[in-house]
Amino acid sequence: MVQGPAAVAAPGRGRGRAVTALLLTPTSLWYLLLLLVPLAILIVFSFGERSPVGGYHPGLTLENYLRLPTRQAAFVNTLVLAVASTALCALLGYPLAYYLATRAGSRRTLLLILIALPFLTSFLIRTYAWFTILGANGIPAILGALGVSPRPVLLNTHFAILIGIVYNYLPLMVFPLYVSLERLDKRLLEASKDLGAGRWATFRQVTLPLSAPGLISGALLVFIPMMGEYIIPNMLGGGKVFFVGNALVDLFLQSRNWPFGSAAAIGLIMVVLITVSIYLFLTSRGRVQREVSQL
Amino acid sequence: MARSTALAPAPERRAAATAAAGARPPTDRATRVVGAVFRGHSALIYLFLYVPIALVILFSFNAGDFAGELRGLSLRWYGEAFGDRFVMKALQTSLIVAFASATLATAFGTIAALALQRVPPALRAVYDGLTYIAIVIPGIVIGIASLVFFVNAFDWFNPLVGSLWPGSLGEAPVLNLGIPTVIGAHVLFTMAIVIVLVRARLAGMDRTLVEASYDLFATPWRTFIQVTLPQLAPAMLAGYLLSFVFSFDEYVIASFVKGQDTTLPILVFSQIHRPPVTPKINAIGTVILTISLSALFIVQLIYRRQTRQARALAEAAAAAEA
Structure with a gap:
């Protein structure tokens, strides 16, 4: 792999370099113009002032950051629901991943594809599915027909958002868990049994610690995109449960307060970065090698 | 447990x-x-x-008026959906966005993956880091960042072009948010996906074939076309289709940079918020699901064929050694 490229670039070093630079140009442009420059602009904007017509007016103030606590509810809502649904994903996903890794036999590939398939199809339509299931004519109507009264309200609640998140993000938890459980050395389990440990003790002392990297990766994969979630709280929370994503859309597209919106976006990025740092800290402490690089 | x-x-x-x-x-x-x-x-x-x-x-397939109640089966709502000018326009927009985004992402992502093989490790680490960021960063941040960039770029670019534009050529072109900006914003994410897939394929590729090609005095270009490209094709196609699927039903990024244009997910989203919600949404949704599922089915077929070929090659090699 390492010697190979040299062979490709062999005819004329200078020309080879020019070709390499040319091949990287579009990607460099995109990363620069649509990733790095915009993030830099967001940082600059977050210290600016709102111009009377909306948008940005140059300035150097911390006021936008100091005003962030007024959107505290959105951040708290997002964090609480993100943590709760990550935990629920782990609780539901672990036994499934364990089953797929150890007991599914020859159907394993098919079953894995069936986990991935809904995840790759329209997010919007899958969330809409729960919009109708939890709506007045869905489960509440069925419960009403069964004699439950008063009919429970499911849509536009925290519960609805929780279901929507778990439904959409569960595969992100199952896959890394599956990878770490599938790699688990079965001889360790036998050794544990030989030493007289019961099923539960073996799970707690051998399987769970060894699959921790998968669990942490899965938690991260669920947690990060959820922090920016907009569709689920909007559609299943009916705008009553506000997420950071909703606050951002509101600030940028409705009230056009770009400086404040930028500060909120930077706040969101900081929360994500802090989470990733904690993740990296946790995983570098443990004996994690492959699972991380795999993801 | x-x-x-x-x-x-x-x-x-x-x-x-x-x-x-x-x-x-x-x-x-x-x-x-x-x-x-x-x-x-x-x-x-x-x-x-x-x-x-x-x-x-x-x-x-509901014959009734509301999305929540099943009253007999019919194709009525498919007729309504396909007869709706706005739905067809949005479908067309979404298909244009998806095709363009997938094509650009596959072309740019593949050549970048090839180039990254030949750059110093430190530079490669920078690009890998940016690719990783482009994938994990929440879509809402990409949407905002793209909006901020495009609006600022156009504010600077349009007056400049306007002042330099020779009057003899008529009206100066004015850049605005719309289909091209949605494509541009989507390509950031989809290109990153293609880079990851193609780089994984390059890492698992058999170098001896390329060396054999050079030993047989093939030029780098011929070697690329006849040896490297066929081996990369499955990863490129998978990247193309995944990009297509993503771009076709992406909502959040598009909602920021769409300008006056409307993609199908944006239309569906706005109709869900305008009660009464009719089974027309379900009909459109089923069409969206069918298009994504077909693309995924093709990816799966390609990967199965590819693994079967790899296995056959490995077996042949083992047999030759024995």
């Missing part, structure tokens, strides 16, 4: 004891119960994943 062990604590200890005593592997009742619990749990998860999708499809 807790459930499965709570169900059978006592027999389990017995099972462990037999195992410890060196008896035959335990296949007693506890093991069967635990197995059944795992199977049951997994079956429930699959139902949880697929029943909602099945319901969306079933209700798309």
